Amino acid sequence: MEYASKLLANAVYEISQLPGIGKRTALRLALHLLKQPEQQTVALADALIKLRTEIAYCKSCFNISDSTVCEICANPKRDEGLICVVEDIRDVMAIENTSQYQGLYHVLGGKISPMDGVGPQDLNIGALVQKVKDGKVRELIFALSSTMEGDTTNFYIYKQLDGLDIVTSTIARGISVGDELEYADEITLGRSILNRVPFENSMKAN
Amino acid sequence: MEYASKLLANAVYEISQLPGIGKRTALRLALHLLKQPEQQTVALADALIKLRTEIAYCKSCFNISDSTVCEICANPKRDEGLICVVEDIRDVMAIENTSQYQGLYHVLGGKISPMDGVGPQDLNIGALVQKVKDGKVRELIFALSSTMEGDTTNFYIYKQLDGLDIVTSTIARGISVGDELEYADEITLGRSILNRVPFENSMKAN
Numbered sequence: 301m302e303y304a305s306k307l308l309a310n311a312v313y314e315i316s317q318l319p320g321i322g323k324r325t326a327l328r329l330a331l332h333l334l335k336q337p338e339q340q341t342v343a344l345a346d347a348l349i350k351l352r353t354e355i356a357y358c359k360s361c362f363n364i365s366d367s368t369v370c371e372i373c374a375n376p377k378r379d380e381g382l383i384c385v386v387e388d389i390r391d392v393m394a395i396e397n398t399s400q401y402q403g404l405y406h407v408l409g410g411k412i413s414p415m416d417g418v419g420p421q422d423l424n425i426g427a428l429v430q431k432v433k434d435g436k437v438r439e440l441i442f443a444l445s446s447t448m449e450g451d452t453t454n455f456y457i458y459k460q461l462d463g464l465d466i467v468t469s470t471i472a473r474g475i476s477v478g479d480e481l482e483y484a485d486e487i488t489l490g491r492s493i494l495n496r497v498p499f500e501n502s503m504k505a506n
Numbered sequence: 507m508e509y510a511s512k513l514l515a516n517a518v519y520e521i522s523q524l525p526g527i528g529k530r531t532a533l534r535l536a537l538h539l540l541k542q543p544e545q546q547t548v549a550l551a552d553a554l555i556k557l558r559t560e561i562a563y564c565k566s567c568f569n570i571s572d573s574t575v576c577e578i579c580a581n582p583k584r585d586e587g588l589i590c591v592v593e594d595i596r597d598v599m600a601i602e603n604t605s606q607y608q609g610l611y612h613v614l615g616g617k618i619s620p621m622d623g624v625g626p627q628d629l630n631i632g633a634l635v636q637k638v639k640d641g642k643v644r645e646l647i648f649a650l651s652s653t654m655e656g657d658t659t660n661f662y663i664y665k666q667l668d669g670l671d672i673v674t675s676t677i678a679r680g681i682s683v684g685d686e687l688e689y690a691d692e693i694t695l696g697r698s699i700l701n702r703v704p705f706e707n708s709m710k711a712n
Contacts, residue, residue: 341558345551351517352547
């Protein structure tokens with residue numbers, strides 16, 4: 301595509317570097333910004349720069365944070381002995397939104413994926429193993445996605461913990477609450493029968 | 507949603523002000539930028555600010571331009587007597603890409619749409635009428651989208667030109683080249699029969 305202006309061409313190029321945004325969408329967004337007050341573009345650019353240059357990560361759990369220790373890790377009411385291992389901070393948000401979890405988190409920053417060039421050394425696994433070795437952790441909950449990469453990562457960490465006194469668990473997989481059995485996929489339905497729970501437990505949860 | 511960081515919350519808010527981007531996509535984009543080198547975010551922010559603050563519009567046709575007169579209007583090979591009236595610069599790009607048009611453009615900057623609070627005074631209609639009154643223009647081609655707003659805008663401009671010596675036309679509506687008749691909508695098919703062209707003309711176009 302030919303652009304009438306180099307400024308526009310450059311803006312479209314930079315916007316289209318974002319994932320899931322092609323040249324056409326980038327052009328639409330650039331033209332939208334041109335129609336809005338200048339202040340909106342300034343605020344957007346400013347927010348992006350501030351985010352990228354000033355963001356900090358919690359030195360304990362690697363969650364995004366405005367300070368060196370995040371609000372969750374700093375909260376004395378949370379159970380230090382229970383750590384939920386997640387892929388990224390979106391998972392932390394999702395679990396926090398349930399209000400069902402009172403332990404801490406450990407954000408790996410990704411999954412082991414040789415295809416994408418991500419090895420164990422690229423993730424925050426060393427710090428997690430060290431935490432367990434320090435002896436304060438009672439139980440690890442693996443909450444990675446149930447893909448091949450997620451399972452690989454779970455297994456890698458599990459092997460690293462060999463010989464250490466720690467309980468490990470994974471979040472339950474099963475039919476979503478409110479879902480009809482007939483529309484569930486076979487693997488999920490099969491697992492939910494194998495991993496059935498005592499009826500009394502399911503009553504307690506409600 | 508609760509964000510662990512005010513910087514992140516702010517960035518997500520600003521990104522989600524863009525059209526077609528919700529909170530979830532905004533979060534995904536913000537986290538993507540955090541994983542990329544800082545230089546990428548700086549380049550993006552810089553391109554947006556430069557676009558918004560330094561962009562100029564051609565004083566003749568209101569196309570986006572890096573100078574006061576755009577390349578198209580400044581080109582002596584283009585036919586000054588023929589002006590194609592379009593909604594925004596994306597339409598200019600689309601028509602330029604065909605390499606079939608050698609006249610000039612006039613970018614209105616939108617369509618008359620009372621529902622969105624856009625009246626004739628918000629568009630570059632006055633300058634267009636003045637151009638015609640100055641007598642250099644032989645023919646106006648209306649190339650707005652064939653919606654109610656587009657037709658209203660066409661008709662408004664047409665009425666403004668009342669009594670002036672000018673030919674007006676609209677781009678042809680019909681079945682796309684290569685399309686099957688059976689899948690065409692009734693209105694387009696109906697119009698393409700009413701506005702049929704001599705067979706010799708259709709041969710010439712190829």
